[in-house]
Amino acid sequence: MASYDFRCTSCDHIFTHDLPMRDLGRVPVTCPDCGSDKVERVFTPFYAKTIRKS
Numbered sequence: 001m002a003s004y005d006f007r008c009t010s011c012d013h014i015f016t017h018d019l020p021m022r023d024l025g026r027v028p029v030t031c032p033d034c035g036s037d038k039v040e041r042v043f044t045p046f047y048a049k050t051i052r053k054s
């Protein structure tokens with residue numbers, strides 16, 4: 001498993017999603033906040049560390 005950071009383009013929520021590397025881009029990732037699947041990868045690891053885990 002690896003952690004990937006995503007940003008929801010609907011509500012701007014940043015979240016971390018754990019999934020096997022082979023599933024990246026193959027399984028749908030949805031926003032835990034609004035349920036939208038309109039999410040994009042965030043490539044700034046330091047950014048996610050400022051977001052508190054819920």
Ligand SMILES: [Zn+2]
Nearest residue numbers: 008011031034
């Ligand atoms: Zn959202």
